[in-house]
Amino acid sequence: MTTTLNDGTTMPMHGLGVFQTEAGDEVRNAVTWALDAGYRLIDTASIYRNEEGVGEAIAAHDLDREDVFVTTKLWNRDQGYDRARKAMDASLERLGMDYVDLYLIHWPIPDLTAESWRAMEDIKADGQARSIGVSNFEPHHLEQLLSGASVPPTVNQVELHPHLQQHAIRDGCAAADVRVQAWSPLKQARVLDEPTIVEIAAAHDRTPAQVVIRWQLQSGILTIPKSVHQHRIVENADVFDFELTSDEMAAMDALDRGDRIGPHPDGFAEQHRPDA
Numbered sequence: 001m002t003t004t005l006n007d008g009t010t011m012p013m014h015g016l017g018v019f020q021t022e023a024g025d026e027v028r029n030a031v032t033w034a035l036d037a038g039y040r041l042i043d044t045a046s047i048y049r050n051e052e053g054v055g056e057a058i059a060a061h062d063l064d065r066e067d068v069f070v071t072t073k074l075w076n077r078d079q080g081y082d083r084a085r086k087a088m089d090a091s092l093e094r095l096g097m098d099y100v101d102l103y104l105i106h107w108p109i110p111d112l113t114a115e116s117w118r119a120m121e122d123i124k125a126d127g128q129a130r131s132i133g134v135s136n137f138e139p140h141h142l143e144q145l146l147s148g149a150s151v152p153p154t155v156n157q158v159e160l161h162p163h164l165q166q167h168a169i170r171d172g173c174a175a176a177d178v179r180v181q182a183w184s185p186l187k188q189a190r191v192l193d194e195p196t197i198v199e200i201a202a203a204h205d206r207t208p209a210q211v212v213i214r215w216q217l218q219s220g221i222l223t224i225p226k227s228v229h230q231h232r233i234v235e236n237a238d239v240f241d242f243e244l245t246s247d248e249m250a251a252m253d254a255l256d257r258g259d260r261i262g263p264h265p266d267g268f269a270e271q272h273r274p275d276a
């Protein structure tokens, strides 16, 4: 299942996240199992400190580089024009690649956004990233970025799961033709015992994780569940041969309670800004 981004690029709607996946064997195995199971999108970041292993596993696989969509992210301390250009070079070096498919500003730092985004646009123009986007951008961050951008972001990756459904962000992104991608799509496994989800899962003879992932895909949201266990990596990708009914979708939509597990983007990145 793929979507077309506003720059014309095709992007898988489903992928593997590798946050809190250790460098070395753990990340190499997770990426290899994911590619074996049909995943074609891997989501890493320089701050995850596992880009080398991601690159090694992709290089060692039978797939061609162009068959895999690789995302990495610009860390907060690297924001600003020159720092961002160097950070992209360093990520590509660690990945062992000459381009990534998607490069994201990891968190908004409003007074550095314009400068960092100018670097992102040049990174795209130079072919180091096929697409560029943002992460953790609230509607006001997106508006600020769009007001000065020559190239609009393609994707906004935000915390999104049944307990935090992010309607304001989704509306703002839809209006700007920006795709929303869910991070912590399973609320780091803390939504899997939710009775409504357990009940829907039983009705389909599926697992709660599969129901959550399916709900995201049917809602038009891109999703990148993380696991380091092969059976879960396989399970989380086995979501393309069943469908939630409109009543089940409505029941999932009703679980929103504005409950986040990560930091609120306003002010978070300030503590890691380059001059902090």
Ligand SMILES: NC(=O)c1ccc[n+]([C@@H]2O[C@H](COP(=O)([O-])OP(=O)(O)OC[C@H]3O[C@@H](n4cnc5c(N)ncnc54)[C@H](OP(=O)(O)O)[C@@H]3O)[C@@H](O)[C@H]2O)c1
Residues within 6 Å of the ligand: 016, 017, 018, 019, 020, 043, 044, 106, 135, 136, 157, 158, 182, 183, 184, 185, 186, 187, 188, 189, 192, 207, 209, 210, 224, 225, 226, 227, 228, 229, 232, 235, 236, 262
């Ligand atoms: N842009 C950002 O600021 C940001 C922030 C956070 C995350 N992300 C991205 O989003 C990805 C996903 O988010 P996340 O890693 O925070 O959380 P998540 O995908 O919601 O949940 C991962 C947790 O759920 C467990 N799990 C996975 N599949 C399961 C299943 N089928 N049944 C039971 N438990 C299962 C995993 O355990 P095991 O690994 O032990 O199986 C892990 O503890 C990250 O890996 C990263 O790529 C981005």
